[in-house]
Amino acid sequence: MPSAIANGVDLYYEAHGHGPVILGIHGSPSSAVLWEPAAVRLGALGTCVVYDRRGYGRSTAPEPFEATDLDDQVADAAALLDRLGAESAIVIGRSTGGLIALELAHSRPHRVDGLVLLEPALFTVDGDTRAWAAQLRAEVLAAAGDDPARAAEAVVRIALGDEAWDAMDAGVRDLLRAGGRAVLAEIRGRGLDLSAEPLELSDAELSGIEVPTLLVSAAGSPAPLRRVVPRLAARLPRASAAVVAGGHLIDPASPVVLEFVRPLTEP
Numbered sequence: 001m002p003s004a005i006a007n008g009v010d011l012y013y014e015a016h017g018h019g020p021v022i023l024g025i026h027g028s029p030s031s032a033v034l035w036e037p038a039a040v041r042l043g044a045l046g047t048c049v050v051y052d053r054r055g056y057g058r059s060t061a062p063e064p065f066e067a068t069d070l071d072d073q074v075a076d077a078a079a080l081l082d083r084l085g086a087e088s089a090i091v092i093g094r095s096t097g098g099l100i101a102l103e104l105a106h107s108r109p110h111r112v113d114g115l116v117l118l119e120p121a122l123f124t125v126d127g128d129t130r131a132w133a134a135q136l137r138a139e140v141l142a143a144a145g146d147d148p149a150r151a152a153e154a155v156v157r158i159a160l161g162d163e164a165w166d167a168m169d170a171g172v173r174d175l176l177r178a179g180g181r182a183v184l185a186e187i188r189g190r191g192l193d194l195s196a197e198p199l200e201l202s203d204a205e206l207s208g209i210e211v212p213t214l215l216v217s218a219a220g221s222p223a224p225l226r227r228v229v230p231r232l233a234a235r236l237p238r239a240s241a242a243v244v245a246g247g248h249l250i251d252p253a254s255p256v257v258l259e260f261v262r263p264l265t266e267p
Contacts, residue, residue: 006079012058013051017043021086024050027095029152029179031057038253046265055182070191094118114264115213118250121193124200125231132224137194148180206235213239214260220247
């Protein structure tokens with residue numbers, strides 16, 4: 001499968017289907033591997049492009065890779081669209097990927113035709129969630145020690161619970177652990193959800209994001225993650241919200257998402 005030098009980083013990506021571009025952005029830690037089944041289903045509606053973000057999976061990272069900012073992540077997504085010859089896309093983001101997608105729409109509105117935000121990690125939109133994220137950051141850094149793999153595992157265990165981690169396939173756990181260096185780089189950078197200086201968007205800035213938006217939360221997710229969705233739904237002018245079964249790893253091609261995306265891809 002192809003890769004593209006975008007924003008100075010070799011980003012691995014996959015494209016499924018034909019037609020308008022649907023860009024999928026994964027969370028932290030994660031990989032496009034976990035999006036492949038969804039990408040195939042979304043590929044029935046358009047060209048679904050999923051990629052490994054810098055430092056994850058099959059993508060490279062600049063050296064030294066001590067820190068990465070939200071601006072880097074947004075620039076990567078925009079540069080990948082440039083390499084694909086796509087002026088704009090429907091953007092689907094899960095967790096940290098939803099934060100990146102939201103900031104892409106905020107900073108480069110001409111690049112986004114629609115947003116699907118699966119429990120996006122804009123934790124600053126709610127006071128209790130912001131405090132929870134700060135505690136999560138401290139716990140992940142303490143758990144990591146000298147082993148970046150432990151940082152990735154800690155994010156999943158603390159955010160989703162030990163049972164969720166233990167229930168994962170061993171290969172998936174290994175894949176997530178391999179993203180530990182990227183998790184730490186995001187924590188040490190600026191603007192991302194677990195950084196010391198996470199993104200803050202004012203009500204006025206959120207009201208200026210005028211693309212059609214679907215916000216999705218999961219009934220089984222931790223309350224701090226679920227709280228973000230109604231807070232954002234009340235502030236984004238063209239937003240609707242839905243609740244699905246399951247936990248935080250919401251299916252990017254669930255029926256409610258396909259129903260929302262389909263009319264955006266039609267002529």
